[in-house]
Amino acid sequence: MTNSIQRQELSSPRYEYGGDDHVFVELSEEMSFDANFEAQAITQEIRERDLPGIIEVAPANASYLLHFDPGELHPDDLIEELKALREEIDITEYTWEARVIDFPVLYDDPWTHEVMMKFRDRHQDPDSTDLEYSARINGFDSVDEFIDAHSGAPQMVTMVGFVPGLPWTFQMVPREQQIEVPKYVQPRTETPGRAVGYGGAFTATYPVKGAGGYQLFGRTPVEVLDVDQELPDFQDSMVLPNPGDILNYRRIDREEYDAIREEVEAGTYEYNIGTIDFRPEEFFEDPQGYNERITEVLD
CATH class of the missing domain: 3.30.1360.40 (Gyrase A; domain 2)
Known part of the structure; x- marks a missing residue:
């Protein structure tokens, strides 16, 4: 390795x-x-x-x-x-102060599963789910192993855009370890808000319901866009992740998803956020060790 x-x-x-x-x-x-x-x-x-x-x-x-x-x-x-x-x-x-944000994801959730099954005729492999297809073409033996790989290293927010508040993140691992998947052959006309998708080598979280072509991996209970700025962590901006921030995708179960979502809808949820002085050279030299130190700043 x-x-x-x-x-x-x-x-x-x-x-x-x-x-x-x-x-x-x-x-x-x-x-x-x-x-x-x-x-x-x-x-x-x-x-x-x-x-x-x-x-x-x-x-x-x-x-x-x-x-x-x-x-x-x-x-x-x-x-x-x-x-x-x-x-x-x-x-x-060069160094910059980067926020490290805990980002819970319910992988293989019922909402994105329902949507992807409606659009199998637009997919490369109509007989598989998006996770099954992505695991297979990346050489993993099971969906669980693939999910562990996706959530196994933090991801840098490289840009925000395409639609307002949509963060694009790039897994912080050597190129030969990066997951890569194509977009749908033909885009869907429906994608749930807060869906976590993947296209090329980028994870993208859909801020609102809309069309989309990325492979669907799961759904997060937290918001990346809060237009009314009601949640405490959106006081300075209606968009939470900024370029240069780091998201730590964390696999959760349905019980934790529902509990977090209840807090979000009540306007009381507070994100688990730490800060580091991100040093590119240290990351280049030892990405695995540096990633471990990055995630240590989360409570």
Whole structure:
């Protein structure tokens, strides 16, 4: 088993205008920890520097997007700032404060099971459930072993988007240990809110009911989006997980699911959240040991 993560050498970034008031920067054509950590670092530094004219900063899996006021900031000046910033940042020395969030999941739950069975004609393997199919193509002997692998290592929130409040997370393990599954052949027209799905190498939690094409693994009793900001942990933002946060997916049973859901609906549930100074270099050197230290900050 690999004890470290192989570093990815990134090519030169691609800088593009996005209309009159956006700049898009592609760091790599494929997702890697190096690309995402660089996107995290640069966008965090942009926020810290509080440049005049910057309206919104949005990191993504291997890129980032900046929304700015062209009346205050010329896009060419912004691009020059971004190029200089990239030269300054050394991921091996960079750190950021990351929240580690306990994220309970009822795997193989009745709600996503009912939905997936309605749409078997849109799936690669109509005779299997999504979990059975995903376990088989990833070489696991059973669904239980596959669930243990999915919940066996924390996952970094690499971006939030596509629909409001949807966190994309990437399992913090060497590439050869990462789970990979394709999306449905044809998307579903229905997915329960709070469904935990998987597509490519990313876990995604659907914040609300809607269409979707990711393989369905389970459902969480907690919210990732609270528009009315009624829950205590949403006081500062209607979206809980932010890029750079770490989710620790934890397998629960129906009894715990119902108990947590009751607290959420009563507006009293408080998330189990710890904080760490995330150090990419230490993670690259010993991901398994570093992951163990990450999860120790949870009560």
